[in-house]
Amino acid sequence: MxxxxxxxxxxxxxxxxxxxxxxxxxxxxxxxxxxxxxxxxxxxxxxxxxxxxxxxxxxxxxxxxxxxxxxxxxxxxxxxxxxxxxxxxxxxxxxxxxxxxxxxxxxxxxxxxxxxxxxxxxxxxxxxxxxxxxxxxxAGLQAGQPTPQFTPRQEEVLYLLLDGYANKEIGRMLNLSDETVKNHVTAILRGFGVTTRTQAVLAANRHGYVRSQTSDTD
Incomplete structure (x- = not known):
């Protein structure tokens, strides 16, 4: 560490x-x-x-x-x-x-x-x-701002982000290349109008996304 x-x-x-x-x-x-x-x-x-x-x-x-x-x-x-x-x-x-x-x-x-x-x-x-x-x-959100629409794969990546997994771990879990995971994360950040993973987690929580208790992708 x-x-x-x-x-x-x-x-x-x-x-x-x-x-x-x-x-x-x-x-x-x-x-x-x-x-x-x-x-x-x-x-x-x-x-x-x-x-x-x-x-x-x-x-x-x-x-x-x-x-x-x-x-x-x-x-x-x-x-x-x-x-x-x-x-x-x-x-x-x-x-x-x-x-x-x-x-x-x-x-x-x-x-x-x-x-x-x-x-x-x-x-x-x-x-x-x-x-x-x-x-x-x-929080830097406009009142009434709609929840961004993500593809099913992007939502899978988002929930793994909420569970605290790094890009390489997400790639292994979903059988995706590092570049593909990075592209999905970029799309998620863009969808929430933020620039960091931490901001994305906070924004996702405000839009009703919650982290899973256990991951069924293991």
Missing amino acids: KILVVDDHALVREGLRQVLKGLDADVDVLEAGLCGRAFELADQHTDLDLVLLDYHLPDMNGLDALDVFARKHPELPIIVLSGSVNPRVIRQVMNKGAAAFLTKSGMSEELLSVTRLVLAGDVYVPPEVMAAMADPSE
Whole structure:
């Protein structure tokens, strides 16, 4: 398991490194003090499993950093950390495609719990903004926007996305090439009018799609 921690304070990075060891003794934690360095590391380590990203960084704020990660590494889940709680910022962060938002004042066990959730393919929406996220005006959806129409195969891919499977896993499960899966995922993102898998999961939930309890494609 490989996780990238992005924070401009060395003590915070070291603290997060120690906490993340609770996931697995062999977890490989990479560190970056600036977004520029974080993007370099993400390009170099294509096997990254997760990014922990501080919202307030000297060279770029969290929203802009999420845009860059979404463009260059759309399948890489990102947990945004912040020292302050601003519901509007949290909504913006989630709508930009973050997999979770946590405050630095939280407990270590909360970080581990949410990290495990995200690594399993889930999205964690803070309870205090769950209701607001469901509001189309807050969630970036136009009121009355119709549910996009997908082909049966695209719906199969969508439900596997909701279950947290990566493209290669979906390809194996549905006997599809990587390129075909990528094309289906692109069509799903386009259908929901979003740019990342996390945004697609949130949009799918708002349109009534729910993840299956068990997959019958195994």
